[in-house]
Amino acid sequence: MRYLMLVLTDPDLAEAEETPITIEEWAGETYGTGRAVEGDRLRPAAEAKTIRRRRGEVIVSDGPFAEAYELIGGFDVLECESLDEAIELASRHPMAAGGVIQLHPAWPLDL
Secondary structure, eight states: OEEEEEEEOOTTOSSOOOOSSOHHHHHHHHTTTTSEEEEEEOOOGGGOEEEEEETTEEEEEESSOTTOSSOEEEEEEEEOSSHHHHHHHHHHSTHHHHSEEEEEEOOOOOO
């Protein structure tokens, strides 16, 4: 099953704890074994756009969602046998100690 793993900042975190491994080690463990299939950092939120279509009009606004306190800093697409395996991989990511990790199971379109 595929999972979208979002890597977010945590503005309420006063001090991050020490991470168990480096980002390079995490990438080696996940990408090196095929359990991560794609990922990257994201440009700063100031360069993001939010797009909506309302009553046939396309509305483009600057930045991420206005309600967002946490900013998405990157993403990875995980290929895991189970949610438990995805949680294990996500928990080892260095930003789990210094930010927030969200896992979103993919829901493939049946075309």
